[in-house]
Amino acid sequence: MIQLLKKLFGMTNNTDFRQLVADGATILDVRTQDEYRTGHIQGSINIPVQSLTAANIARLSKNKPIITCCASGMRSASAKNILISQGFTEVYNGGGWSGLQSKLN
Numbered sequence: 001m002i003q004l005l006k007k008l009f010g011m012t013n014n015t016d017f018r019q020l021v022a023d024g025a026t027i028l029d030v031r032t033q034d035e036y037r038t039g040h041i042q043g044s045i046n047i048p049v050q051s052l053t054a055a056n057i058a059r060l061s062k063n064k065p066i067i068t069c070c071a072s073g074m075r076s077a078s079a080k081n082i083l084i085s086q087g088f089t090e091v092y093n094g095g096g097w098s099g100l101q102s103k104l105n
Contacts, residue, residue: 002010003030005103013090015102017067017092017094017100017103018034018103019072020065020092021067023065024036024064024065024068025064025065025073025092026045026060026061026064026065026066026067027041027043027044027045027067027069027094027100028044028045028047028066028068028069028079028083029041029044029045029046029047029069029070029097030046030047030048030052030068030069030070030075030076030078030079031046031048031070031071032074033046033048035071039097039098039101040097041069041085041097041101041104044069044097045059045060048061049070049075049076049078049079049082049086052079052083053083054086057082057083057086060088061077062077062088062089064090065090065091065092066083066088066090066091066092067091067092067093067094067100068080068083068091068092068093068094069093069094069095069096069097070095070096070097070105071096071097072095072096073093073095073096076093076094077093078094080092080093
């Protein structure tokens with residue numbers, strides 16, 4: 001059941017997030033600004049999921065991989081779907097930011 005949920009939210013264990021970042025991926029933290037201020041991955045960009053409008057999405061490059069993250073993986077899954085619907089082709093759900101950070105170290 002857990003594997004099914006992970007697959008539905010795009011959280012598979014075989015993604016090499018460290019390599020994606022080494023290759024220039026952008027980490028997009030979609031938590032609120034207050035949540036982001038309490039801790040985040042260095043170098044990440046903060047655009048809250050509810051603010052993923054055309055103007056804010058324009059800040060992101062469609063030519064680079066995007067790794068979304070949030071607190072638990074729910075909002076980052078939504079953000080991934082929004083970006084894909086806007087023409088981004090290489091988007092990964094990194095899940096919770098603290099878990100993603102540990103995968104990057």
